[in-house]
Amino acid sequence: MANFDLFYEVVNNPDQYARNWKKETGHPVIGYFCSYAPEEIITAAGALPYRILAGQGNISKADAHLQAYSCSLVRGALEDALTGNLAFLDGTVFPNTCDSIQRLSDIWRMNAGFKFHADVMVPVKLNTESSKAYMYAVLAGFKEKLEAYTGERITKEKLGDAISLYNDIKKNLSMLYSIRRDAPGALKSSDIHTVFKAAMVMDRRRLLEELEKITAELGEVPAAADPGKKRIVLSGNLCSMPDIYKTIEASGGAVVWDDFCTGSRYFEGDIASGGDPLHAIADRYLTRVVCPAKHSGTTNRGDYLVKTVKETRANGVIFLLIKFCDPHSFDYPYLKEMLEKENIPSVLFEIEDQLPSEGQINTRCEAFIEML
Amino acid sequence: MKEIMTEYYIEAKSPKEQTGKKIAWITSGGPVEPLIAMDAIPVYPENYGAMIGASKMGVDLCEKAESMGYASDLCSYARADIASAVINGGPIGGLPEPDMLICCNNICGTVLKWYEVQARYYNVPLFILDTPLCHTEYSPEIKNYVEAQVMEYIKFLEEVCGKKFDYDRMEEVGSLSVRGQELWQAVLDTTMNRPAPMTCFDAFFHLALIVTLRGTQTVVDYYEMLLAEMNQRVKDGISMVPDEKYRLLWDNLPIWYKTRWMSDKFAEHGACLVADTYTSGWCSALKYMNTDDFLGSLAEGYTRIFLNCGTDQMAENIMALAEKYSADGLVIHSNRSCKPYSLGQYDIQKIVQKKMNIPTLIIEADMVDERNFSESQIETRIDAFIEMLK
């Protein structure tokens, strides 16, 4: 049986993990939002990329800076920054994600007191000549900024190493998804979720070692589909990554894929090795399936979702949307329409600050699965 | 104004065979001048949103959008427009169908999503002018990126309109645009006088032209006339607010369905909203515009609007306005529909309080969706604020 204990350890106390890492290595920990943050460059700089997810506590300090109509990721993260829960961070990277993250970046820069603050203004358009050139320029600019901060050059070799490392990590993460798709009983979604959560805060080399252990152990499990469980694809944003999986599985569903940036889109698409590493990194961010805050044609996400449902032979889609997330909410109607055209049933769960009380999500999950 | 806008909408809604012109939907912060130079008719869903709000048709349209699956927390301009397109709603029975969509995200990220929805609905070409937010600087990367996109914009227009871009005409339009913005600035500046000849509520009304027809002679003529009128009022000592006791600065979009109510309420107290951050937005880029090279300076002018800068820069902007117009207090509209404009207001309030020691009133509402306006509570807040100013 594959052993996920280490990952749970990391995820249950990620700040302690980061503090220990800092002490051991003497290198900086750089917090980041969003999967458009160039982790590869941060890693090549010798720093630890640490994805910031909303804390679980009540919001009080953040209320003095952010109205209630901002999403729980933004409010929760600011709360953590202001209460000192993120004091182990040396700095933060804010990619150009959405309006809320943009303003959070300003408020953070003005109030959180971190030494290093980078706005990585990646383009919103990803499919034009000018945006390709700009993406490269942004990454190059970020690399320089990081070099100035750490005092060390980020050489082509270091970038190349980081690229290989991330490609290997993604290969292993991808395997977890493939195994679960083909044999939903072989892996618990909560375990996979925990691995992904840990993958965004752990030392990336250590991560690869541990992942390879897991995939080696799993490689020996015979493929056997779990009979009677409805196959579900999840769509939406789990920016603060609550564990929705236990509930879905308890309701008789088996998650077989998703389109999360913290899920399938995290590992999808290799970075080309060879050639200029920065260009290769830019390419991947340009060609990966978009999040709703990015534009690459008007049906990019819808096509991907329908394709995914068909390829994974899913019975239905559960949309998980965090309240006050504008980009996702704007996409939902057309995604639902595209699914309806293909007779794929779907349901929407709107999530707020914390996961709603178990009873509510349970009822919705069960009712949906009873429907399929 | 009413006649001009009526004529404008009538022409826009005339059959294409008659006008021979392409219809372009464009965002309020988008570069309209090249469209004018291409003889296309620019249509502004956001301006229509304001009209929908003012006609109190916002709630029904927003409900319709919600029944289509759009969350009630989304921008009410977008919700109202998306619904209006489907049922030909709003005060003029729907906007004319676009031949193209021009989306500049200098005002927010919502317009990207909104215009994607309409691009799918109308199945027409969409051009996005991506102007990254300048948190602390207008970097060389951003400059190069936007300048390259201006060229892409021209090419796009040539393709959709099926004709070559007329650079000479562009120069003319550019000059008219700059002249229009200068006049608008001059109109707004008349409120530096004590007492002020107009309030921001008047500015909200007169704003329509500089937004929708910037680059035309019509706009220049209208504001010349308006400026003359205001200057005359100043000369005659005519005050818009009968007994101007307090001078206030307004931040954020208007509450379109309550402008009259608000105006009366503040006037009752002798309070004059002498200036606002919203209407001044349409002349704040003047310092970056170069009449001799309008197309060349277009990138900077449109990227560096006040809303596309860091929150601290927005605070500086407000303090400069408060200083310029001698404001005794600040009225902040915390507008549910507009995150880039509203998130950060609490910090701005603190900065202004600290540096200028002037009190602030925060009004929580929405620009078009009246369900988010609680009259008795807001009334109480306004009354309490005035008591603070005494």
Place this chain on the structure above:
Amino acid sequence: MITVGVDVGSISAKAALIKDNSIIASRVILTGYNAKNAGEQVFEGVLADAGVQSSEVDAIIATGYGRNSVTFADKAITEITCHAAGAHFLSPGVRSIIDIGGQDSKAIVVDETGRVLDFAMNDKCAAGTGRFLEVMARALEVDLDAFGNMSLEADKAASISSLCTVFAESEVISLISKGERRRNIIAGIHESIASRVVAMGNRIGLTEPVMMTGGVAKNIGVVRALEKKINTSISVSENAQITGAIGAGLIARDRARNN
């Protein structure tokens, strides 16, 4: 074939006893603090009403908020599926069900066999639930049971636009102080709740014929307001409150038959 459906809601617990194809007996009690006890009590109560021993019961399905605490049931099924089955039984042609309970509201769309095609729930916001009406009844100092008839006598529904129950309450208080007639305010309250519920329903596409279930269905004013909003007549069964339990009993019957 005797089966029982037990519906343990947050406020009331219901049970329905089905014999072959008929509802033989039903019982409604307050749930109180202990859902498990309520489930047991209402089950025993309905058996007594029907004069049936528990050993004669072939299958039991539990539904509602407290369904998992009904440990003696064969299975727990959500109230969505059960309301759909119950409504279909009471009115076989029904295609949409609007259920407004004390603390939540639901819209369900079914096919010709009563199978759920889509559903939407509001269980995090008081506006659009029975709670909204309770709050207003207190503010108006009117008996909630009188709401229905009073609203029918309104000459014009007052406009209450707030999305939030608390703000709507302050709107109502404002209207009272302006001298607006109670009946008109109540009519406005009903339109407000109808607005919220129909908005939720429109997201899944309500189709005729429509039936209303749940406790609030007893309020003729709300029913009329809903009818006006959707522009179609809405049927209300005298069994509106026990529709979930009936559905559960029927699902139990089908299960027992298949085994």
